[in-house]
Amino acid sequence: MQRKLPPNLHKATQAIYAGQLERPVYGEVSVPIFQTSTFAFPSAEEGAARFSGESPGYIYTRMGNPTVHALEDNLAALENGSAALATATGMAAITTVFLSLLSQGDHLVAEHCLYGPTEVVIEAEMPRFGIEATLVDTSNLSAIEPALRPNTRMIYLETPTNPTMKITDIRGAAAIAHRHGAWLTVDNTFCSPYVQRPLDLGADLVIHSLTKYLNGHSDVVGGMIVVKDAELYRRLKRVLTLFGATMDPHQAWLILRGVRTLPLRMERSQDNALKLAEFLSRHPKVTWVRHPGLPDHPQHGLAQAQMDGFGAMLCFGVQGGLEGAKTVINRMRLITRAVSLGGVESLIEHPASMTHAGVPREKRERAGIGDELVRLSVGCEDVRDLQADLDQALNKIP
Numbered sequence: 001m002q003r004k005l006p007p008n009l010h011k012a013t014q015a016i017y018a019g020q021l022e023r024p025v026y027g028e029v030s031v032p033i034f035q036t037s038t039f040a041f042p043s044a045e046e047g048a049a050r051f052s053g054e055s056p057g058y059i060y061t062r063m064g065n066p067t068v069h070a071l072e073d074n075l076a077a078l079e080n081g082s083a084a085l086a087t088a089t090g091m092a093a094i095t096t097v098f099l100s101l102l103s104q105g106d107h108l109v110a111e112h113c114l115y116g117p118t119e120v121v122i123e124a125e126m127p128r129f130g131i132e133a134t135l136v137d138t139s140n141l142s143a144i145e146p147a148l149r150p151n152t153r154m155i156y157l158e159t160p161t162n163p164t165m166k167i168t169d170i171r172g173a174a175a176i177a178h179r180h181g182a183w184l185t186v187d188n189t190f191c192s193p194y195v196q197r198p199l200d201l202g203a204d205l206v207i208h209s210l211t212k213y214l215n216g217h218s219d220v221v222g223g224m225i226v227v228k229d230a231e232l233y234r235r236l237k238r239v240l241t242l243f244g245a246t247m248d249p250h251q252a253w254l255i256l257r258g259v260r261t262l263p264l265r266m267e268r269s270q271d272n273a274l275k276l277a278e279f280l281s282r283h284p285k286v287t288w289v290r291h292p293g294l295p296d297h298p299q300h301g302l303a304q305a306q307m308d309g310f311g312a313m314l315c316f317g318v319q320g321g322l323e324g325a326k327t328v329i330n331r332m333r334l335i336t337r338a339v340s341l342g343g344v345e346s347l348i349e350h351p352a353s354m355t356h357a358g359v360p361r362e363k364r365e366r367a368g369i370g371d372e373l374v375r376l377s378v379g380c381e382d383v384r385d386l387q388a389d390l391d392q393a394l395n396k397i398p
Contacts, residue, residue: 002073011078011194012263019074019256021066031070033253037061063241067249071256072224075214078193078259079206081226083233085240086252090189090209092245093223094118097185097205100239101232104130107149110156111138113164113367115187116356122156139166139299144176152180158187159196160303163315163351163375164368165290167299170306174202183232189213189342194266195309199228212342213312215258216265222247222255265344265380269312272386273378277314279387285324285394287317287372312378313341315351322371324397325350329374331393334385341377346386348376 003020021031039058041047049055058064068086076084087093098121102108110122112135122133136143138157155177159168170186177184185205186198192213198206208214210222227233240246277291292303293310303310318324328348329337335346339355349355352371356364364370378386 002070005077014077015074015194015262016260018077019070019072021070031067031253031256034061034066034249036065036249061249062244062246065249065252067256068247068252071247071252071259074256074259075193075208075224076226078197079188079199079226080197080228081199081206082228082230084224084226085233085236086210086247087223087225087240088245088247088251089221090207090211090223091117091121093207093209093225094187095121096236096240096243096245097207097225098122098126098131099243100236101183102126102129102131102153105151106131106154107152108133108154108156109138109144109147109152109182110135111158111161111168112136112363113161113166113369114156114158115162115189116351116358118158118187119356120358137166138168138173141169141172141176144173145180148176148180148182152182154183154185156185156187158190160190160292160311160313162190163313163355163373165292165297165313165315166368167292167297167302167306169302170198170201170203174204177204178202190313191307191311192262192266192342194262195270195311196307199226201306204229204232210255211340213266214262214342215255216262216343217258218338218340218343218345220251220254220258222251266309266312268380269344269378270309272380272383273312273314274310275383276376276378276386276390280314280316280390283391283394285319285397287319289316290314313375314378315373315375317370317372318374318394318397320372320397322352325372325374327397328390328393331396332389333392334381334389335376341375343377344380346377346379346381348374351375 003022050057050059072084134147136147157168174184183204186203187207189209206226208224274293280286281289291314335348338347339349
């Protein structure tokens with residue numbers, strides 16, 4: 001059982017306390033790692049009751065574990081959901097949602113600029129199960145409704161998008177989805193629940209790659225699905241348990257430890273990101289910058305309305321196209337050349353040749369992912385050091 005907390009706690013407090021055990025085993029402050037594959041029953045009757053669902057006790061770690069449960073309760077609290085399910089990876093969370101809620105003959109409408117592997121699953125793998133998809137620019141709400149069909153069961157968003165930083169009106173998209181009897185699923189990885197809470201804006205499901213901001217230390221992978229509806233939770237849990245994409249307790253403990261400092265890390269990295277975006281927008285070697293905190297961002301006003309901050313991700317274009325982008329990335333002295341995001345260290349990558357290389361060039365360019373685009377995940381370093389590193393690298397472009 002998890003500790004009952006006072007109502008109306010702020011997110012920084014919830015991040016520290018939500019999910020703690022109500023009755024610690026030895027008075028421990030940190031949730032223990034219950035590193036066990038199976039759980040003993042005090043009697044045959046209790047074992048039968050647990051398997052039937054009449055008793056809340058644990059059975060087998062694939063089916064539930066106290067450490068994993070603590071993390072699930074923590075994220076459910078942060079997202080203002082009723083329940084959550086931890087998965088082995090972020091992609092396991094995404095595929096669990098699709099396999100749980102979509103069936104042969106169903107149709108999906110999704111944002112046309114998604115994390116590369118998500119787009120590949122939607123367009124190359126789901127059709128094998130008889131599930132079709134239409135990808136549109138969901139930042140333009142008027143593009144969503146014409147893409148819907150009588151068999152559309154879900155609208156799937158990333159906001160902000162990876163890597164182009166477009167923002168979709170979650171409340172507006174939810175209204176469209178529900179008017180047509182569809183679910184709205186939002187990948188909230190780029191923001192974390194500290195910055196944005198889609199369930200409060202009408203979404204039915206929220207997905208996270210816990211690998212990113214929620215863990216925050218680039219040392220473990222994981223995923224999470226958060227819902228408000230109990231029936232959705234039961235459907236998702238059944239598929240997740242049967243397919244076995246569940247989380248390991250040590251993995252859960254590491255992520256839970258990372259979540260405790262989420263508010264501190266997000267405040268620092270967001271502040272750094274906005275300062276770097278302003279610096280880059282003035283740099284002579286930079287052709288454009290996309291960060292929701294800049295007044296010239298096309299959805300700056302929407303970001304102010306539905307986000308508690310502007311996040312710590314940005315992208316920018318450089319002179320010289322592909323060669324210019326490669327020059328910048330290769331000349332970094334401090335900022336790390338790596339995919340992923342959301343760690344305490346800043347990471348830089350080239351989406352067209354890395355995270356989105358599996359997406360055909362024509363589709364990448366239509367979504368705004370050109371060869372000149374560089375993605376930057378801003379960390380918690382001193383912003384003056386980050387600015388100096390970017391400046392010296394950019395000045396190497398001929």
